[in-house]
Amino acid sequence: MNSPTVGSVIRRVVLVAMGLLWLVPVYLLLANAAKTSDQYGFIDVWQPVGMSGLFENMGQAWEKGNLGAGVLSTAIYSILSPAIAVLIGAAVGFAIVALRLRHGFAWFVVIFSSTVVPVQMILMPLFRGYVKFDLYDTRIGMIIVYTVLTIPFAAFVMRNFFSGIAREVFEAATVDGASSLRVFFRIYLPMSTSALVAVFILQATLIWNDLLIGLTLTRSSDVRPVMTALVAMQSTYGGSTMQVVLAGGLLVSLPTVVLFLLTQRTFTRGMALGQF
Incomplete structure (x- = not known):
């Protein structure tokens, strides 16, 4: 089995980093869309609070x-x-x-x-x-x-x-x-x-x-x-x-x-x- 080359490893790392970077806005959207009225603005935007309020907000x-x-x-x-x-x-x-x-x-x-x-x-x-x-x-x-x-x-x-x-x-x-x-x-x-x-x-x-x-x-x-x-x-x-x-x-x-x-x-x- 051939071991991965340095170029392929670098390419995978770059792709993973780009994927994670693309997911950051998605995470922020989910984390803040799930907050209730008494949580939004009082809890840091990066802090998740669970998904309990998401469906209520969607409704x-x-x-x-x-x-x-x-x-x-x-x-x-x-x-x-x-x-x-x-x-x-x-x-x-x-x-x-x-x-x-x-x-x-x-x-x-x-x-x-x-x-x-x-x-x-x-x-x-x-x-x-x-x-x-x-x-x-x-x-x-x-x-x-x-x-x-x-x-x-x-x-x-x-x-x-x-x-x-x-x-x-x-x-x-x-x-x-x-x-x-x-x-x-x-x-x-x-x-x-x-x-x-x-x-x-x-x-x-x-x-x-x-x-x-x-x-x-x-x-x-x-x-x-x-x-x-x-x-x-x-x-x-x-x-x-x-x-x-x-x-x-x-x-x-x-x-x-x-x-x-x-x-x-x-x-x-x-x-x-x-x-x-």
């Missing part, structure tokens, strides 16, 4: 913050928008790589260049446009904006992935009489399942954790995303104590953690194949 956050409506709305946005964006991004990559679209690279640059402009710069015209076309504070409007924002990255990854598929696959299918749509849906999409899932997970997590778009384009409790509802709990009108807000933050972060745990292998394989 208060769920009721006072109306997080149920926010979770439902965010789930809709986080499922529909990435799904549409991944399908459109895959179609873009297929058209550029397999169909060899004329000036395909130029079209790709145009699509991906939208990521150069920060979202903060377009918030005001976006807000005015949404008000003008009656999309402000609607779920349809939120699905549209999230889909548009996630298409460029999906197109980038899927173009890279399809570039790794041999051209002969497309040519053989067309020789057999398959149409371009049939090749796309029956051959290319099934071959790129891992990349599609990886992009979907990344974009779904991005949408789930979004705050800026939700604050700008929503107002009512049944439309606004869950992060916006969580922030509202900290306002003067929200009136929730800090440990309740922390428990709410922990509660709404659980779906993304569960999603990553359930799709860990597919996500890792998709990252490698999609050449992120």
